[in-house]
Amino acid sequence: MGDLNYRVPLPEGEAKSILKKGGLAELLEFDQLTIERNAKRVFQGFDEAPIEFAPTYKYDIGTSRFDTSEKRRSPSWCDRILYFRNPLKKEDPDWLVNEWYRSCMELSLSDHKPVMGLFGVKVRKIDQKRYEETLADIYRDLDKYENEAVPDLVVDSNVLDFGAVSYGVKVVRRVVVENRGVVIAGWRFVGKGPDGEGE
Numbered sequence: 001m002g003d004l005n006y007r008v009p010l011p012e013g014e015a016k017s018i019l020k021k022g023g024l025a026e027l028l029e030f031d032q033l034t035i036e037r038n039a040k041r042v043f044q045g046f047d048e049a050p051i052e053f054a055p056t057y058k059y060d061i062g063t064s065r066f067d068t069s070e071k072r073r074s075p076s077w078c079d080r081i082l083y084f085r086n087p088l089k090k091e092d093p094d095w096l097v098n099e100w101y102r103s104c105m106e107l108s109l110s111d112h113k114p115v116m117g118l119f120g121v122k123v124r125k126i127d128q129k130r131y132e133e134t135l136a137d138i139y140r141d142l143d144k145y146e147n148e149a150v151p152d153l154v155v156d157s158n159v160l161d162f163g164a165v166s167y168g169v170k171v172v173r174r175v176v177v178e179n180r181g182v183v184i185a186g187w188r189f190v191g192k193g194p195d196g197e198g199e
Contacts, residue, residue: 003112006033007076008055015074016066019054027055031077046082049101049117056103056113064105064113079103081117095122151185154178 008015008030018027028034028051036042055075058067067073081101089095099118107114156176165171179185 001081001115003057003078004033004080004082005078006031006036006080007078008032008074010074012067012072012074015055015076019075024052024054027075028077033077033080043082045087046084047098048080048082049098051077051101053101053103053115054105054113056115058111059108059113061111062108064108067111079112079115081115083119089122092122094120096120148181149183150181151179151183152181153185153187154180 008027009032010018010027010030015027015030031051033042037046037048055066055077057076057078058073059065060068066075083096083098085096097120099120101115101117103113103115105113154177156178160173160175162171162173177187
């Protein structure tokens, strides 16, 4: 939305003559922005409501009279509102609706006439019941994952008795560590500390 500065590239006198005869639609055929958009060179994916108001530029400041200065700019629709429609909702004509689109001819503080539009837009609404049900399902899945992600280790004996051990005599004992869980588990021997407890 704003002064996009696209013009009507006709001589000032010719453009005013067309307007004087009520040829709004005829003059719009020369609007540069419309031509460029139709050729898909600019603002692809954007829409604009039909223009049914007089050109918004250029006016003598403080009046609703088209430019009478030395430059005599050709009347043009420089001020526009383009809007983007959600591609996912292109099949829903009510998703975004332009109620009206017009200029503010009574404002004369600038050599432009500002434009305004009213739009109706659908707003997504959360179904609280479904939201809570979905959240509960997610929590259940997370709990299940966390429970399954814990190793389940089983040791066949908590005590290994090596009996009397003599220097240079090999003694072998067997211990089985089984992981019954679904994730990888790591294990290691921990020696006793100075106080006799494990490190």
